[in-house]
Amino acid sequence: MDFSLFYFDGDGSVAQPDKYRLLVESAKFADRHNFTALWIPERHFHAFGGLYPNPSVVNAALAMATERVQLRAGSVVLPLHHPVRIAEEWAVVDNLSNGRVAIAFASGWTMDEFILSREPHTHRKQTMWRGIKALQQLWRGQSVEYADASGRTVEAKILPKPIQSELPIWITCQSPETFMEAGKMGANVLTSLLGGTLEEVEPKIKLYRQYLEKSGHDPNSKKVTLMVHTFLGEETEQVKEKVQQPFCHYLKTHYDLLENLAKGMGLNVSLKNFSEDDLDSLLLFGVEGFMKGRSLIGTPQTCIPFIERLEQAGINEVACLIDFVQDFDAVMESLPYLQKLQEAVNLSSGFGVRS
Numbered sequence: 001m002d003f004s005l006f007y008f009d010g011d012g013s014v015a016q017p018d019k020y021r022l023l024v025e026s027a028k029f030a031d032r033h034n035f036t037a038l039w040i041p042e043r044h045f046h047a048f049g050g051l052y053p054n055p056s057v058v059n060a061a062l063a064m065a066t067e068r069v070q071l072r073a074g075s076v077v078l079p080l081h082h083p084v085r086i087a088e089e090w091a092v093v094d095n096l097s098n099g100r101v102a103i104a105f106a107s108g109w110t111m112d113e114f115i116l117s118r119e120p121h122t123h124r125k126q127t128m129w130r131g132i133k134a135l136q137q138l139w140r141g142q143s144v145e146y147a148d149a150s151g152r153t154v155e156a157k158i159l160p161k162p163i164q165s166e167l168p169i170w171i172t173c174q175s176p177e178t179f180m181e182a183g184k185m186g187a188n189v190l191t192s193l194l195g196g197t198l199e200e201v202e203p204k205i206k207l208y209r210q211y212l213e214k215s216g217h218d219p220n221s222k223k224v225t226l227m228v229h230t231f232l233g234e235e236t237e238q239v240k241e242k243v244q245q246p247f248c249h250y251l252k253t254h255y256d257l258l259e260n261l262a263k264g265m266g267l268n269v270s271l272k273n274f275s276e277d278d279l280d281s282l283l284l285f286g287v288e289g290f291m292k293g294r295s296l297i298g299t300p301q302t303c304i305p306f307i308e309r310l311e312q313a314g315i316n317e318v319a320c321l322i323d324f325v326q327d328f329d330a331v332m333e334s335l336p337y338l339q340k341l342q343e344a345v346n347l348s349s350g351f352g353v354r355s
Contacts, residue, residue, distance in 0.1 A: 001307060002317035003342040004037035005030050006074060006227050009250065009323045012050025019051055022328050023058070024065055026335060031066040033339045037102070038062060039074030039190075039227070039319050044113045056089040063097035071097055074190060074227070074319065075106035075172040078135075079127040080116040084146070084156050086131075087138040091162040099163030104170035104190040104225075105132055129181065132169065139167045170225065179204045183211025188223040190319070193294040198313055201226075205314040223317050226310060229295040230320035232337035236298045240288070242330055243297055250324040296320060300341040307345050 005026055010019065027038050040055035040062075052058060055073035062071055071093065076086060086103075094101045107128040108114065111121050119127045134144045139162055143155040170190045171182035182189045189208055191201060205224055212219040229247070233239040291297040296306065296318070310318065320338060325331050 001311060001315075001345050002036040002223070002225075003338070003345075004035055004039060004070075004072075004225070004317060004319045006039040006319040006321040007052065007323050008041050008043075008321055009326065010051035011326070020058075020061075022323060022331060023051070024062070025328075025332060026322060027062050027066055027069070029332070029335050031069045033342075035069055035342070036317065037070040037072050037319075038066075039072050039104075041074055042077050042080075042106075044080075044116070045110075056086075056093055059093050059101065060096055063093055063100070066097075066100075068100075070100050070102055070168075072102040072170070073104055075104040075170070077108045077113065078105045078131040079108050079119050079124045080113060082118075083131045083134040083144070084138060084158060087135050087158045090167070091139070091158055091160050094162040094164055094167075095160050101162075101164070102168035102170065104172050104188075106172040125178075132185070132187075136167065136169070140165065170223070173204070173208075176204050176207055179208040180211050183208045183217070184215045186212065186215065186217040186222070188225065190225045190227065192227040194227075197293060198309065202313040209314060224315045225317040225319050226315045227319045227321055229291075229297065229324055230318075230322055230338060231297050231325055231331075232300060232303065232334050232341060234299065234337070236302055239298055240291070242327075243291070243325060244288075246325040246327070247291070296338075296341070300337055300344055303341055304344060307341070 007023055010022070012019065029035075030038060038059075040058045041052045042055050043050070043052050055076060059071040059073070073090075078086070090101055090103060105128055107124040108117075108121070114121045114124075117124075117127075137144050138156070138158045141157065141161065143157045145153050146156055148154050168188070170188040171178060171185075173179045173182055173189045173191045174195055179189060179191075189205075191204075193201065208224070209219040212222055231239060231243050233242065296303045307318065322331055322334070322338075325334075
């Protein structure tokens with residue numbers, strides 16, 4: 001099981017120094033302690049998450065601060081950009097990092113973000129698949145034809161030449177159809193439990209492995225990466241105390257996650273009609289269940305069974321989302337416990353050792 005760090009939040013609305021301190025210091029920790037990768041998202045027009053409008057820019061900085069860990073986008077929203085621009089930017093980061101970049105691609109979510117796109121929101125899936133193919137060609141040094149403003153055909157190639165001959169690719173997946181398409185093209189996949197339980201995701205992973213094999217790809221050579229909210233400590237109750245309030249606040253600022261939480265509790269209601277007190281009651285009642293079934297929150301010892309369950313489901317990388325807790329000292333103090341979990345998992349053959 002590979003362990004990586006995933007970033008998603010951070011208040012970008014306030015003009016203050018050290019906004020990226022947690023990112024940089026935790027990245028250095030991951031680099032020193034044999035974590036596999038760092039995942040930087042692309043998020044636009046969010047106060048929380050406003051630290052990450054461009055993962056290539058952030059990873060260019062991390063290339064200078066790290067030496068070994070892979071630098072990934074989680075995810076580039078491909079329909080918002082021209083494939084040539086994406087290929088050029090990431091070729092620069094590949095050179096700065098001496099060949100350590102990888103990209104997860106997504107088709108996009110909110111309509112607001114598509115003010116940046118030349119393509120309509122309704123065509124975003126087709127635009128993503130078409131763009132990935134073009135980007136792979138550009139990365140290999142091939143030319144791709146595009147029309148300029150006058151309609152004249154131009155053959156585009158990119159510079160600088162990347163260090164890696166092939167760009168490692170993930171597809172951000174939630175629907176069965178996207179898992180199938182990722183399998184057909186031989187890409188790795190990035191998914192989460194934000195929209196459902198592990199039991200709901202597991203059949204999609206099996207479907208993905210089936211389509212890998214049908215399409216002539218080695219199903220055992222590809223990664224299924226699961227993004228998981230993560231915070232570890234010495235004692236479970238202390239961890240819960242530290243995490244509960246930040247987690248409640250996190251869910252309140254991510255309305256879609258809050259609605260999924262309500263549905264998971266069997267509440268077929270519109271949260272728009274909830275009062276502030278109702279929302280607080282919902283969160284206090286439901287957040288512990290979310291922690292247990294969909295997160296790595298606890299101690300290294302208590303989290304091992306969940307890791308074992310993920311492995312049984314066909315997941316071979318955990319992308320640990322750490323910045324939902326907006327407390328630099330607390331998160332940095334939790335990382336050595338995550339390191340202990342990683343070591344316990346990977347040193348215990350087949351999870352035979354639980355101590």
